Amino acid sequence: MATSHPPAAPDDHTREPGPPDAAQLHDALHQGQLRLYYQSIVDADCRLVAREALLRWQHPQHGLLTPEQFLPLAEAAGLLASIGDWVLDNVCHTLAQWQRQQPATDWLVGVNISAAQLTAPGFCDSLLGCLQRSGADPTGLCLELIESTPLEQPDNNLLQQLNQLRALGLSLALDDFGTGYSALSHLQWLPVDYLKIDSSFVRNLPYTHRDRAIVEGLLELARRLEIQVVAEGVETLEQFDYLSSIGCFAFQGYLFDRPAESNPLMYSQARLTAAPCRPN
């Protein structure tokens, strides 16, 4: 005989939590649930040359969420600007702390900024405010321009902002280069210091002729424009060896480390032994 179960009570603690919502994200911002993880960027000798700040949300029910899992929600809820301010403030404070602890090190920290954030009224002033409050040296900050919308070409407002920031010593990277709206035409007018090759071009290296042709072409282009190239998503020694052999400047990926919240000073000691570089 079939047994029928009564429907679960609304406060049944065994039911699945609903998806994160805008109110929770708003609370997260004010209740310290947002985190910045850092991932190393190394040169061909596995020396640390920079770190990238990557946003996470430590959600009370869903655990650690990546930006792709909650930035669309932030955009829909109109919270992108507040989250962007939180990120900049935190990155500047962390950078200032590292610069004070190790003044002889040329710290470089990459922070992801969308073109919409950059061109929003008051962005430069709010960034300057963060730098001043924290005491961070602006030469340690690299803005990684991420593109989710097409840019006007050239966008004079954006250009003006960027030139103003670069005059202070900040550097600029074009992120995810070659995908979405991160286009070749941007190199015609954006004052870029670094170009980050998207991981989709790195994934099948060195085995795919087409990917080798694209990456080698990009490196030649960057060399002529005097832009340094950083490869993203480097996961294997074969990728690293090949990219080093064709003159890539720096590398980021799980081969070296995963984004983490760990103490960077102790961490940089530890990674010398963990680095995949062979002895000379």
Ligand code: C2E
């Ligand atoms: P991104 O700036 O291109 O960051 C690199 C992404 O690749 C990171 O994902 C990182 O965790 C991941 N990654 C690193 N090494 C490897 C690897 O070897 N293999 C693979 N498969 N992945 C690797 P994450 O942290 O999930 O961030 C995703 C994107 O979210 C970032 O891409 C960036 O566009 C955006 N983002 C991150 N933090 C922020 C932020 O503070 N503000 C804004 N507006 N966007 C952010």
Ligand code: MG
């Ligand atoms: Mg980035």
Ligand code: MG
């Ligand atoms: Mg990228």
